[in-house]
Amino acid sequence: MTTDATDATGSTDAHATRRRTVHSAGVALAVFEQGDPQAPTLLLVHGYPDTHRVWDDVAADLAADHHVVRYDVRGAGESGVPARREEYRLELLAADLLAVADTVSPDRPVHVVAHDWGSLQSWEAVTEPGAERRIASYTTMSGPCLDHMGFWIRHRLRRPTPRHLRQLLVQGAHSWYITAFHLPFLAPATWRFGLARAWPRVLNDLEAVTPRPDHPQLTLRQDAIRGIELYRANMRPRLRHPRERPTEIPVQLVTLTRDRYVSGFLSEGLERWVPRLTRRELNATHWSALLEKGAVVAGMVREFTGRIESGESGESGEAGEEGEEGEHLRNGGSLVVVTGGGSGIGRATALAFAEQGSRVVVCDLDLAAAQRTAELASLLGPVATAYQVDVSDGPAVDAFALTVAAAHGVPDVLVNNAGIGHSGTFLQTTEKEWQRVLDVNLWGVIHGCRAFGTLMAERGEGGHIVNLASAAAYLPSKMLAAYATSKAAVLMLSDCLRAELAPTGIGVSAICPGIVNTNITRTSTFSGLSAAEQAAKQARASKLYARRGFPPEKVAAEIVRAVRTRKPVVPVTFEAKAARLIGRISPGLLRLAARLDLG
């Protein structure tokens, strides 16, 4: 590997681009640098059929405070063209990346940011044993590691559950072009006779990318045709014979929620290979992430690398670096707000998210209980915080949302869990009782969705709202008039809100737990009973719920999964699922059962 002298095309201005050439494995790579070379180095790797120009917006933003380096990968743009297909193998592409890194930042490891095929190549470099000496962090978009992908497919073929089969089919349908790229003549011909010319329109129509004068690059046609070799040289061998490729390098995975080519579930179980994984989401298509939302992507990269850099600079010794960095990284998980987090499902949910590395904020009417949850969550994950909030108080929830945004940022996940139980027929239930149940169970959810949903929508990075409904939302009972009404409203609210927030990339899930062993029964109220009778009823209900023995931790696990899979409605226990099914097969049966004098 050798380098040619720097050939500056501008003054010392931070945004001027300096070009140089790096020779790696027989190919001359065109390298473009911006920003202060003393600042942390970011290495941006483009995908197919792009060149380094696809990063223009991201690079311009990051060059203000970083040393930003881009290069055209072999066969693309201004870089040299390998003669044979074997020279497009991932080993060589990874070697290119490390060669560029060695040249532009010989003394400090670089932060790699990659998209599409650039991401596949970077995975190869990142999972290379010893790569942590050259690579400080890795932000990946829309490009899995082919080895991980190979194991992902194997695992699903070996355990062909309906969900796994669906995932295989969906991803298979999205990967049709990969098969097409393996066909001789057809793919190059398509690019040659029309697709290259039509590319701006394709991006505009399918990818929501507004045409701009300098894009796509003039070399698109030849880049696209040569780049087909990337697929042909690598896809089959790697997917057929995947290698175990773990990495200790901190990785930030940015899932693009409207990506047509790479499904979000491809990263399921990625923690197996990448213990230090941070998951982020961006509401964008495969290309609009870079070409329309460059500033947002730049912000994510800046935040992630900044955290890792500060972790390193805070350390004097070499040995302690790893651990410290890890701590900082874990703090960087998503931010989760849980209402009613002082006990039961709320507490279990807060802990489950903390265990995943999320920063958790819990609120509860009972501050001591919320603090206890925060303390436990801090034992399992990053430091958690507790607040005292009455969710039925709209202004208080608004203030809480602003406090959270100021102190911790806009949450990625909101769990509207706070709720109370109440039993009584319609005629027994007093107006006051009605108000209390609706204030907490329904208005609490409304206030939470409005206060935090506004912040999430304004931020534009997507997110997820989880509302705790109940099996009672669709399982009528004369004994639960107020409670079931409030929960049915939450279910419908969730359905409406989901439709409204879909364009902003914010998902909404309604959880219908069923009979879960929590303290809701110990605090439930009963209409038309004396205090003593009420206590006896509470004890009886608690006993019944304890005997059912369904732990809140299982509901929490379902909530975490619902956030990951964006499942709209989640009945949790057997009875919740059965009631939903019966309600569809024979609603009359449920109406009849509603007359039973339970409790």
Added chain:
Amino acid sequence: MQTFPFSARDLDRFREVQQLAYRCAEQVAAWIEPGVTERQATAKLRRCLVAEGVQDFFHIPFAWFGDRTAFRHFHTPLQFFAGGRVLREGMPYVLDCAPVVDGYTADIGYGGKVGANPIWDRLALDLQIYRELILREVRARKPLNEVYAAVDAQIAAHGYDNRHQVYPGRVIGHQVTRTVSRGPAGVNVLGFGVRTLQTLGRELISERLHGRSPLWADGRSSAHAPTPGLWAVEPHIGFREVGIKFEELLVVTEDDAYWLDDDLPHVRRWTLEAAA
């Protein structure tokens, strides 16, 4: 009402056996290190106890490592027995032994960890609250099943889970008497000494006739005021993959209750931590 059956001298002997048991547990704790298996730990514990003059066991020594301290994935009672689990850095462990000397029985539980484990630290600190709670409730002569429920409520408030409910009979404790039976010493059936089973069987029947139980659980059989005598009490709490317990003798007299001995490793640890 039954009268307190032990003399001051009896209590001294019980206290000595309990001290002996904790001394042996501490010896094993000092020796234990990553790489040791549960079976090796119980064997070491047994050797220590026999070397100290123990003749029989109320139950054979137990050792649990890692998530087995919280009885995770326990489906059959056979899983209580020490197995091949290897101790690793950061793992919690629990030692449980019940030596008998001259019919005086102790039954102790000792929780420890190797290396750093912040969850264990927190649990170990909170365990003190249970020791105080149980004593307070028993002194108030609340029915034993209500004391059990109070412990459960505290566990729920802490956000932990009740792991003593995994023991056979969901017991948080059991009565200890001076064994006087004639069966062969040192022989056990399913982990419990033959003499234990004889004594326990007799107790179960005679206590049942008085509407009481020598086992302390949450059911109706424990719906009676604390029976005067000695109770081995073992609150066992868990959080995620970590479990911890203590087990020691509680003296219940006709109108009062107190822990037989306050000079025990976990109590000393709390005193040290409070001073720090």
